[in-house]
Amino acid sequence: MKKIFLFIITLVLLTNVNGQVKKMGTSHSQKALICENCHSCSIPTKENPCLRDCPRESIATTKQKPEEGPDIIVINKLKGNQDIYKEVTFSHRLHAEMSEMSGGCVTCHHYNPPGKIIGCDNCHNSSRKREDVNRPDLKGAYHRQCMDCHREWSGGVECSACHQLNTKSPSKEKLITGTIKKSHAKLETPEKITYKTPKAEGKTVVFFHKEHIDLFGLDCQSCHSNDGCVKCHDQRPASAKPKMSVELKHKACSSCHDTKVKSNCVTCHNDKETNGFNHLISTGFNLNSYHSKLSCVRCHTTPGKFTGLNKNCNTCHGTWTKEKFNHKVTGLVLDEIHLEFDCESCHTNPTYAKPECSSCHDDYTYPAFIPGKKVKR
Amino acid sequence: MEHFFKPTPIQKKFFTPLVILISAVAINGLVFLLGRFVFGLGAVTNLNDQFPWGIWIGIDVAAGVALAAGGFTTAALGHIMHKDKYEVIIRPALLTAMLGYTFVAMSVMIDLGRYHYIWHPLVMWNGTSVLFEVGICVMIYLTVLYIEFLPIVTERFIGRVDLPGFLRKFNNIIDKLLRVLDRTLEKTMFIFIISGVVLSCLHQSSLGTLMVIAGEKMHPLWQTPILPLLFLLSAICVGFPMVIFESLISSKSFGLKPELDVLEGLGRMVGPMLLIYLTAKIVDVVIRQTYVHLMVINTESIMFTLEVMIGIVIPLRMFFSRKISKTPEGLFWASAFVIIGVLMNRLNNFIVAYTPPYAESSYFPSVGEFSVTLGFIALEILLFRIFVMIFPIVSVPQKVAFKTKYAVKGLFR
């Protein structure tokens, strides 16, 4: 009897597990993830996923301002009896500021759930002698975070950049406290950057940095997602810098501009410095407040092809009807009377720009009289 | 009138101009040897972490063992096959083997980093080690050789023990002891003779196995699992040529008539042996398809070709030629070629073929290494000369047939 009972339980459990696995087959279990990183038990089910506190990459959304975090962190979790080096004072705020141009907080605080920041030693064992060897220990985790940038930055591996020997007098102390007080210089957006390229024709490329932000609505991260300190602070001699391939040089641009097509070169490469792009002057279509925030591809859907669109709204938007269009988005809520009319009754021109009141009202003009109530958009 | 051959100590002046020159070479070697013991191996040799073994192992030990093969081949021929005709060459061959192996042991000792531990293999055994097997076999064989040589010593001194001064009263006792020893040896000698042959077969072949463990580090032209067979075959091949070579040189040196009849007989047996050796070598190259390495010209391919041509093909033709193999000159050169061939083979196996992956430069022996190697060879020649002058080794034609006990001895009486 007992045996049968056990058998049934096992059967139920097994089918249950199978079901779970099948469901997840299409989702995260296919991804490059280690089960144990998220699940504390060996067979997680939907009912009992036994999720750990930390690491779910897809929801790792730590985002804080640099000044929200601590100024310095004294790293002394690895203190032993016969240490070669003194404890390390880590200028956290400075590094947080530096990271703004690159990956942000998640550069280091990877696998962090939203909200609270969890310490490295939550996942990384502070003892090197341990059972689970799948993850680096705490010492390894620290150094792997630091060395990727530091090594690229200086081209060398100097321990003394962070560590001072236990035997030495604290002469370097000043240097480290100095760094703590330091702030990273405020990043300013340049108007434009002029590049001289080795191309014979079209030597000059002017990159209108402000324009790309203001006009095309890009934010820093859209381009500077993975720059690292070395982008600006490169101490290596020119010979030691890695050679960039043509592809790599155009990488930042090629997400919007098709840089593979020869005929597109002239868009950016010119013999003389050019003026910035103005949608109204160049095309006659004014990017008003609705469109200025959109990325180019929202309207110019064929990559690299920006011509051929006409100015009529219905080219992109289709035909608006009174049922489909919520007039509130324009900042004007129509009163009950006007709500009943078809769009075209007032908007006689195809750009829906200025409404015409004269078909019903003899003496009313827009915007002296408004057919409703203005609201905040 | 029939000649009776009897081994007799040769009475001649020891020093000749050539002997003086050889002595100089020996002394030069000993000077460098002193350097090795005072300043270490690194100071005298060109050995390093890439090339741990040099010519002291490649020539002194490996080739030394091979060229002392005359001892066991003649023992097999004379004692086991019981060909009485060849008895005259057994003693010189035995002496060569004994001296040869003594110097092999000495070469091993000077090459050992911790020579004071040379006795360790006797008590610390490692069954999987080829070197252990070679070492033990050589040690036992050396002892066997000394025992085989003892009857010559007893023969020399029985009835002639004549100690000076107060030691005179021991003369009788020593004489008696020698006689007892002689009788015991006579009854048991066959054990040692057979052991000698078995031990030789074992370590001659194992000397080849020695380099198999180097695996990829050894050039494929030589790296083969049948290396032990090739080593044994080549050792058997070089045994008689070595005896012929030596016999011709010593008879010239002592102004004796070479025993051409005997040497010719030996020569006739070399040809077929070389043929077997050549066949084995060719089959090996063909089966492992290593001939592709002969298509390119480099040190390895040249050395391999030279080794086979000089050491096997040319002497094979010479020994099979009726005309050449009947003249002393023909025999001398054919034998010399075989000896050079085997010498090259050992050198190739231990040094040329050894191409370690992280070598910064190739190995070439230093002046010190050459000096010590040549010095040891010179010493060996000098000792040989001394021994044949003291002991009855070289057979000299006698007018009268001796029927006394201490005449030419068969082993089973």
Added chain:
Amino acid sequence: MNKSRRNFLKTSAFMGASIAGVASTKTVKGAPKNILSDDRMGVLVDTTVCIGCRKCEWACKTSHNMPTEPIEKYDDRTVFEKRRRPNANALTVVNEFENPNGKFPIDVKVQCMHCDHPACLSACIVGAFSKEENGTVLWNGDKCIGCRYCMVACPFQIPAFEFDKAWSPDIKKCDFCFDRTKKGELPACVEICPMEVLTYGKKSDLLRAAKEKIRLYPERYVDHILGEHEVGGTSWMYLSSKEFTQIDFPKLGKNPAPGVTEAIQHGIFAYFIPPIAIYALLGGVMWLNKNRKQTEHGEDE
């Protein structure tokens, strides 16, 4: 005549027996040691993580009481201009290789691999090497006679020799910090490594971790764990972003290095039957020939 024959047989029998006795003692191994236990330890070297700080070199020398420069001097990267090998003064070294496609050069630590079937152990004339239960291949200076056959045998060309020492030179090679691990400490290089390039653990765990790494980051690693199968497996194993021959590892097969040699040895010495057989054969031939000679002689007279 009859007497001598009996004598001959008796003595031969005695010789045979004594040799057989030698043979049987020869095959007896030391105390039963489970050298390939599942719990044996190893190190996984992830060369894609190594930054070439050379702290392992310093730690190694320090823990083995070998002369060394102060730790600050190890920041010097000019040493990488030349390929270095472990030698009598350094049991481990780091070499750097160009990496045209990557951000950083590749750094590779070299030391004894601590084979599961060590060629040095098999080759050593006096059995001065031992494979310990924790995976260490250990050299014993009380036995070693300095013949350097281990150097000839080692497929990774690791053992070094103190050529400059006149009296009692040592074979020098990584000992997996046997004295430290015995006390439960980590090997010195493993302990100091800032990046944990060197992961110390049970060999089986390390293999699993390595395979997981390769599965998760196929663009980062070549699908090959050096030391999983090479020469029958090694305690130290390597991961790399490039083919191992490009970072200066020899190309090696899966068979244990001493395999062929031991097969030949066992063939020649199978229970000492072949040597004894040859002995008996030669004895027989000798006896026959001698008899024939004597009969001929007798007839002649």
